[in-house]
Amino acid sequence: MATTQVLRSEWTKIRSVASTVWTLSLAVVVTVALGVLISLLSRHEYDNLDRDDRLSFDPTFISFAGMSLGQLAMIVFGVLVVSNEYSTGMIRTSLAAVPQRGTFLSGKIAVATGLALLVGLVTSFIAFFLGQAMLGEYKAHLGDEGVLRAVIGGGLYMALIAMLSMGVAAMLRSPMLSLGILMPFLFLVSPILGNVPATKKVGRYLPDQAGSKIMQVVTPVDNDTPYGPWGGLGIMVLWVIAALVGGFVLLKKRDA
Template sequence: MAATQVIRSEWTKIRSVASTVWTLSLAVVITIALGMLIAALSKSEFDDMSRRDQLSFDPTFISFAGMSLGQLAMIVFGVLVVSNEYSTGMIRSSLAAVPQRGTFLFSKIAVATGLSLVVGLATSFVAFFLGQAMLGEHRAEIGDPGVLRAVIGGGLYMTLIAMFSMGVAAMLRSPMLSLGILMPFFFLVSNILGNVSATEKIGRYLPDQAGSRIMQVVTPIDDDKPYGPWGGLGIMVLWVIAAIAGGYVTLKKRDA
C-alpha cells in the first residue's frame, strides 16, 4: 500500500475514534481555563509578592500554567492513537494490510503529530492572549522580546509530549501499561526529581523539565540550568527520537 494511502487510512482511524477527539478537546479546555485562572490569581497577588518574586515574574509563562494538566490529556491522546489497535486486536488486520511496519508506524505518528501540532499551536496562542487579558497591567505583548518564541514553543511542547507518548505506547503496546507509567512519570516523578536538591541536576534533563524552558521568557533569579530555551527543546526532541526509535524496533522485532 502506498504511503499516501496509509496516511489517509490513519487519518480516518483517528477521526473516527471518539476518545481521541475528546482527549484533544480536553487538552485545549484544561490548558486555557487553568492558565486564565492562575493568571487572574497572579494579578491579584502581584503587589504582595516579594521583590525577588516580582523580578522573576514571567507573565508569558503564567499563561501556560494550565499546560501541566493539559499535557496529561495529550499523553492520553498519544497513547490511544498507537495502542488502541493492540487493545482491540485490530493490529493484526492493520499489519496484514500494511506489511511494511515502518511505513505503518511512521504514517500513524505523522498524522497524529500533525493534528497535535495544529491543536497545540492554537491552544498556546489562545492561552497566551486570554491569560494576558487576565493579567491586566502586568501583561506581556506578543511583540515583546522572546514572547512569540515562547508561544510557538508552547505548541511545540504539547506536540512533543504527544509524540513521546506515542513512542512509549509503541514500545509497551498496552494502553493501561503506557498510561500507568507515563502519568506518574510526568505528574509526580519528574516534579519530585526536579524540585529535590539531591536529584535536581538529573531532573532538569527529563523531557518535560527541559522542554518547558522554551515557554519561559524571564529567567528566574536562581535558575542555573546549563541550557537555554532552544537547548531545552533540543533535549526533549532527543527523548522523543529515542522513544519513537524504541517503538519502531519493538514493532519490527515482535509479532502483533
Template sequence: MAATQVIQSEWTKIRSVASTVWTLALAVVVTVGLGMLISALTKSQYDNLSETERLSFDPTFISFAGMSLGQLALIVFGVLVVSNEYSTGMIRTSLAAVPQRGTLLFSKVAVATALALVVGMVTSFITFFLGQLMLGDLKASIGDPGVLRAVIGGGLYMTLIAMFSMGVAAMLRSPMLSLGILMPFFFLISTILGAVSATKKVGQYLPDQAGSKIMQVVTPINDDTPYGPWGGLAIMVAWVAAALVGGYVLLKRRDA
C-alpha cells in the same frame, strides 16, 4: 499499499475514534481554563510578592501554567492513537493490509503529530492572549523580545509530549501499561525530582522540564540551568526521537 493511502487510512481511524477527539478537546479546555485562572490569581496577589519574586515575574510563562495538566490529555491522546489497535486486536488486520511495519508506524505518528501540532499551536496562542487579558496591566505583548518564541514553543511542547507518548506506547503496546507509567512519570516523579535539591540536576534533563524551558521569557533569579530555551527543546526532541526509534525497533522485531 502506497504511503499516501496508509496516511489516509490512519487519518480515518483517528477521526472515527471518539476518545481521541475528546482528549484533544480536553487538552485545550484544561490548558486555557487553568491558565486564565492562575493568571487572574497572580494578578490579584502581585502586590504581595517579594522583590525577588517580582524580578522573576514572567507573565508569558504564567499564562502557560495550565500546561502541566493539559499535557496529560495529550499523553492520553498519544497513547490511544498507537495502542488502541493492540487492545482491540485490530493491529493484526492493519499489519496484514500494510506489511511494511515502519510505514504503518510512520503514517500513524505523522497523522497524529500533525493533528497535535495544530491543536497545540491554537491552544498556545489562545492561552497566551487570554492569560495576558487576565493579567491586565502586568501583561506581556506578543511583540516583546522572546514572547513569540515562547508562544510557538508552547505549541511545539504539546506536540512533542504527544509524540513521546506515541513512542512509549509503541514500545509497551498496552494502553493501561503506557498510561500507568507516563501519568505518574510526568505528574509526580518528574515534579519531585525537579523540586528536591539532591535530584534537581537529574530532573532538569527530563523531557517535560527541559522542554518547558522554551516557554520561559524571564529567567528566574538563581536559576542555574545549564541550557537555554532552544537547548531545552533539543533535549526534549532527543527524548522523543529515542522513544520513537525504540517503538520502531520493537515493532519490527515482535509478533503482532
C-alpha cells in the same frame, strides 16, 4: 499500500474514534481554563510579591500554567492513537493491509503529530491572549522579545509530549501499561527529582522539565540551569527520538 493511502487511513482512524477526539478537546479546554484562572490570581497577588519574585515574574509563562494538566490529555491522546489497535486486535488487520511496519508506524505518528501540533499551537495562542487579558497592566505583548518564541514553543511542547507517548505506547503496546508508566514518571517522579536539592541537577534533564523551558521568557533570579529555551527543547527532542526509535525497533521484531 501507498504512503498517501496510509496517511489517509490513519486520519480516518483517528477522527472516527471518539476517545481521541475528546482527549484533544479536553487538552484545549483544560489548558486555557487553568491558564486564565492562574493569570487572574497572579494579577491580584502581584502587589504581595517580594523583590526577587517580581524580577522573576513571567507573564507569558504564567498564561501557560494550564499546560501541566493539558499535557495529561496529550499523553492520553498519544497512547490511544498507537495502542487502541492492540487492545481491540485490529493491529493484525492493519499490518496485513500495510506489511511494511515502518511505513505503518511512520504514517500513524505523522498524522497524529500533525494534529497534535495544530491543536497545541491553537491552544497555546488562545491561552496566551486570554491569560494576558487577565493580567491587565502586568501583561506581555506578542511582539516583546522572546514572547512569540515561547507561544510557538508551547505548541511544540504539546506535540512532543504526544510523540513521546506514542513512542512509549509503541514499545509497550498496552494502553494501561503505557499510561501507568508515563503518568507517574511525568507527574510524580519528575516533580520530585526537580524539587529535591540532591536530585535537582538530574531532574532538569527529564523531558518535561527541559522542554518547558521553551515557554519561559523571563529567567528566574535563582536559575542555574545550564541550557536555554532551545537547548531544553533539544533535550526533549532527544527523549522523543529515543522513544520512537524504540517503538520502531520493537514493532519490527515482535509479532502482532
